[in-house]
Amino acid sequence: MKTPSTPPAIAALLFDMGGVVIDIDFERALQIWTSHSRLPIDQIRGRFSMDEAYAQHEIGEIGAVEYFAHLRERLELSASDAEICAGWNAIFKAEISQSVDYILAVRDKIPCYAFTNSNPTHQVYWAAAYPRVVDSFHRVFVSSELGLRKPHREAFEAISDFSGIALQEMLFFDDLEENVDGARAAGLQAVHVKTHRDVRKALQETGLL
Numbered sequence: 001m002k003t004p005s006t007p008p009a010i011a012a013l014l015f016d017m018g019g020v021v022i023d024i025d026f027e028r029a030l031q032i033w034t035s036h037s038r039l040p041i042d043q044i045r046g047r048f049s050m051d052e053a054y055a056q057h058e059i060g061e062i063g064a065v066e067y068f069a070h071l072r073e074r075l076e077l078s079a080s081d082a083e084i085c086a087g088w089n090a091i092f093k094a095e096i097s098q099s100v101d102y103i104l105a106v107r108d109k110i111p112c113y114a115f116t117n118s119n120p121t122h123q124v125y126w127a128a129a130y131p132r133v134v135d136s137f138h139r140v141f142v143s144s145e146l147g148l149r150k151p152h153r154e155a156f157e158a159i160s161d162f163s164g165i166a167l168q169e170m171l172f173f174d175d176l177e178e179n180v181d182g183a184r185a186a187g188l189q190a191v192h193v194k195t196h197r198d199v200r201k202a203l204q205e206t207g208l209l
Helices: 026-036 041-047 052-058 064-075 081-089 098-106 121-127 131-135 151-161 179-188 197-203
Strands: 012-015 022-024 091-095 112-116 139-142 170-173 189-192
Touching: 012 098, 022 052, 026 041, 026 081, 052 064, 064 081, 081 179, 091 098, 091 121, 098 131, 121 131, 139 151, 151 179, 170 179, 170 197, 179 189, 179 197, 189 197
Parallel strands: 012 112, 012 170, 112 139, 170 189
Antiparallel strands: 022 091
């Protein structure tokens, strides 16, 4: 019988932000946008998606003005860029304080990085609204700055190159299963986060917490 191989030692932690250390809810944006649209909220929900324009915005291929124009047409919004932006930033609810506490408890023992699929508008907002979150990491990697986003292998490889840490020696935390699957396919060890308890459990199992 073949003996299971032991995973490589963990040399760095890599955390998603939205859903892992910051609580987000896109419904909050839709509720605001519906006040600027002739469409009822159920149609707004049906039309909003993380489509090609959304992905292009997250890797810096299009800016906020172009993306907001896309939303204006897609959701039939009679709204200025500022009004669309107000809804766009409303997705952020609060820091997930327990997860942040866990990171602060281990960051002196091991490098802690964040990797978020995000865009410049959101980055300005969360950087100002959640300084404790941002400061808990040694570095925050943002998809719009990298020009790459999760779950693509090239994105994880870029972080490995920047950090100097092998993919196999990173432990990755994300709330989206597709990102966890992408990370594992790229060679990372990964945890699917449903609540902050999953972060605590993984850190306890590694002996860090």
